[in-house]
Amino acid sequence: MTQDQGSTNPSPSARASPTFGATSRGLSGQIGDLIWLSRKVVATDSRSVRLWAAMTLAIGLLTPVQLWATKGVADNLQERLDGGPGAAMWPFAALWLAVLGFTLLAGQVEGVFAATARERGGAAIAAEALDHATRIDLASFEHQGFYDQVALVLTSAEEKASDVVTQFISFGWAIPRAAAYLAVLLVFDWRLALIATIPTLPAVWGWFFSGALYWHAFEEQTRERRLAAYYAGLLSDRQAAKEVRLFGLAPTLIARWEASYWTTARELRTRGLRIGLKQRGLSLLSLSFVVLGLAWYVSIGPAEASAGTVVVVISSFLAFYHSIYFLGQPIQILGQSSGFASNLRGFLNWPADGAGLTARIAPVSGAGELRLEAVSFTYPGGTEPTLSDISLTIPARETIALVGENGAGKSTLVKLMLGLYAPDSGRVLLDGVDLATVDPVEVRKRLSGVFQHFTRYPLSARDNVTLGDCGKDGQAEAALDAAGLTRLVDRLPDGLDTILSPDLGGTDLSGGQWQRLAIARAGIREASLLALDEPTAALDPLAEVAIFKRFSDLARDRTTVLVSHRLGIARLADRIVVLERGRIVEQGTHDALIARPDSEYTAMWDAQARWYR
Missing domain, CATH: 1.20.58 (Methane Monooxygenase Hydroxylase; Chain G, domain 1)
Structure with a gap:
């Protein structure tokens, strides 16, 4: 089968960096966001x-x-x-x-x-x-x-x-x-009331904006504080402990943690000092006006009053000022929270995938045809496209293998096929329906996959396979058997109910066993399209052979996309598609491509074959 011919669109321009943070909302906007959140x-x-x-x-x-x-x-x-x-x-x-x-x-x-x-x-x-x-x-x-x-x-x-x-x-x-x-x-x-009230207004204003400035400083430090937490996590992480000890990384990691920690601490302290000095200056100015005003009032001679009245008036004057200054901390916290409220409002208003879409897609009914028409994609904030003008049709029940060097765009293409990314230009269609017109939740019910960096859930073996809508509980045994894990599960202390996390008092698995579990999770779902991104990367040769033998069962009645650097597994595909720098450069069967001595695929195959000769 030859490559589909798509239009020759120019590479997309640099993609803007996404942001939802409010830079300058103004006092009314900040108060509005606080009221919205409350x-x-x-x-x-x-x-x-x-x-x-x-x-x-x-x-x-x-x-x-x-x-x-x-x-x-x-x-x-x-x-x-x-x-x-x-x-x-x-x-x-x-x-x-x-x-x-x-x-x-x-x-x-x-x-x-x-x-x-x-x-x-x-x-x-x-x-x-x-x-x-x-x-x-x-x-x-x-x-x-x-x-x-x-x-x-x-x-x-x-x-x-x-x-x-x-x-x-x-x-x-x-x-x-x-x-x-x-x-x-x-x-x-009434003059005494004015003396008590007017000077407090600048202080109230200062409290609110000092809190807002503090949040802005805290916001700017997010990455540095996350980095400090990451270094600290490495020092106590069970998985990282081997390399930390073997390579003597502890002094370096501690030094970097301290550098990140003290960088943020000193900066916050310095900014806090500047903000605090301005705030205290306004408060001192207000207090000075109050004292001067009170002295003036006493000098002109207040009216005669009873002892009780004098006691109440004096205590009221002092208590009023104390009550206003009691509001200083809440107002300052609201100033800080106004920045958060604006960010939260912007975040929740950030468009969700498929918002407002009403088109539907047919329910799962076997394999589906996947077609890409002149698809291009650039990562947010990127200046160069990762994929350019990709046009490809995968008929129902066909298995294709995506191969190419690191950075060729294989994993990105898989995410576009699975509807996880939306193309900047072009279309991705499943059974003739443009995925951009369908609610992604509905689309993903027809899709499944194993990712290069799959997740190890600290849950039971059963939950790792059937979690969410991946599959029904009764299907777990069959999926585990298809992934070659039946004997392993039988040896687990509590069988399928064994918690797979030593941090939670359970059992850990090897990297290859975890990868088989990810394959079982992908296989249990009744999906019409199955994508496997480096599904055997963590497996030893014998385990890889076992997965190869079960591959036909896993791909049966499904359209399958396989990504692998090990070209041996690519031979299982009906068609091999070679990517280079985000473009399709050649495609065909293994025999057809290997017969061309000048093909990219032949060069990669020969390079790998030398290690086994």
């Missing part, structure tokens, strides 16, 4: 949040009652000292104690509702973010900057989401108290 958290457990807010608000609203009771006790005490009856002192004292007792009890109840709301809200936001991460364009994950942004959102989601609601609800305690103190000052003298 609504999402509240919606997860509105009952607990309402009760939490109600308890907090009740505590705050009792402040005026407590002030009134304090004034009553002071006035009646003065009356008694002056020889009067002061008969109302004990009722006021009883009211003061009742308010204190309710406040303590309400605070305990508030803590229960707060913990419940924080746990459920944070977990729900984290789950939504994790779910969305599985549905966005997979190629974007290949871009390091985008991956850093995703990692920061996912690792911060649970904590930051619940923090937003916590800080907003804390206003329910602080604002009523501040309002009560301010009301006392307004009743006594």
Whole structure:
């Protein structure tokens, strides 16, 4: 079969780097994102949040009652000292104690509702973010900057989401108290209220933006902090321990961990110091205005008042300023969270694979025809295409082998065939349906594969084969037998229920055994297209021969794409396709290609054959 002739499109231009982080949202945008996030958290457990807010608000609203009771006790005490009856002192004292007792009890109840709301809200936001991460364009994950942004959102989601609601609800305690103190000052003298209020506004502004600046600094360090965590992980990782000890890597890794750790720590400390100095400067300026204003007010002579009134006014003035400054930490945390809220909103708004698509594809019904028409692909942020003008038709039930040197584009082409990447230009069609027009979830029900870097799930042997929608439980034994693992499973302590992770108290497998398990996982799925990317790379020669013998069973009634550097397995294919620098340069059967002494395939075959002569 000859290569399909596609149009000769020019190579695609450099592909833009993906990003969803907000660079400059402005104050209104930041506050809008905070409100958006708080609504999402509240919606997860509105009952607990309402009760939490109600308890907090009740505590705050009792402040005026407590002030009134304090004034009553002071006035009646003065009356008694002056020889009067002061008969109302004990009722006021009883009211003061009742308010204190309710406040303590309400605070305990508030803590229960707060913990419940924080746990459920944070977990729900984290789950939504994790779910969305599985549905966005997979190629974007290949871009390091985008991956850093995703990692920061996912690792911060649970904590930051619940923090937003916590800080907003804390206003329910602080604002009523501040309002009560301010009301006392307004009743006594409006000028005193202005002296207390106006100077605090710059400090409030400074708190919010200092938090936003701190988040921005933290965001810039994502990659360096991940690198530090990676070095630390290598030092304690069971798999890496062999090379760490054999090659004496510990001093180097520790030194690099320390370099990354202290780089981020010093930078955060330096930035934090600069931010803190600006914030303290604004606070000091505000305090100076308050002191000067109060001194001016005292110099002009306040009106005559009772002892109780003086006590309440002075305590209200000081308590108002304290209440405002109590808001400093919540406002600063909200400033930090505003950056996270903007990033989370941008991330969740990032288009999901197949968003809005309504076209459907036929359910699994045997092998399917796969056709690529002038397909080109460049990785996000890349300047050169990885694949250029690929046109290829694979009839139903045909097995093809993709061969070529490292970097030729074989694995990338497989991901395009499986609908994991979308081409920049051209089309990928399964049974005549353009995959770009179909919900990827529906498409992937007809596809299966073994990847070059497959996943070793720290779960049971059964789950490693049947996890998700890979297959039914009753099919596990047949799939394991097809992959040559029946005897291995029989030797496992708990058979199919054995946990395959020594870190979790289970059993580990060899690299080749893990690869066979990945083959079983791919084979159990009733897929019409099967892609095998280096399926025998970790197998010894005898195990590879065993897999070769079972290959016809694995590929039966399926369209199969095989990628391998070992050209011996390529002979099993009906057709061999040779890739070079992202383009198809030749294709045909093994016999047809090997008969051409000047072919790329012949050169690769001869190079490998020399090692066995």
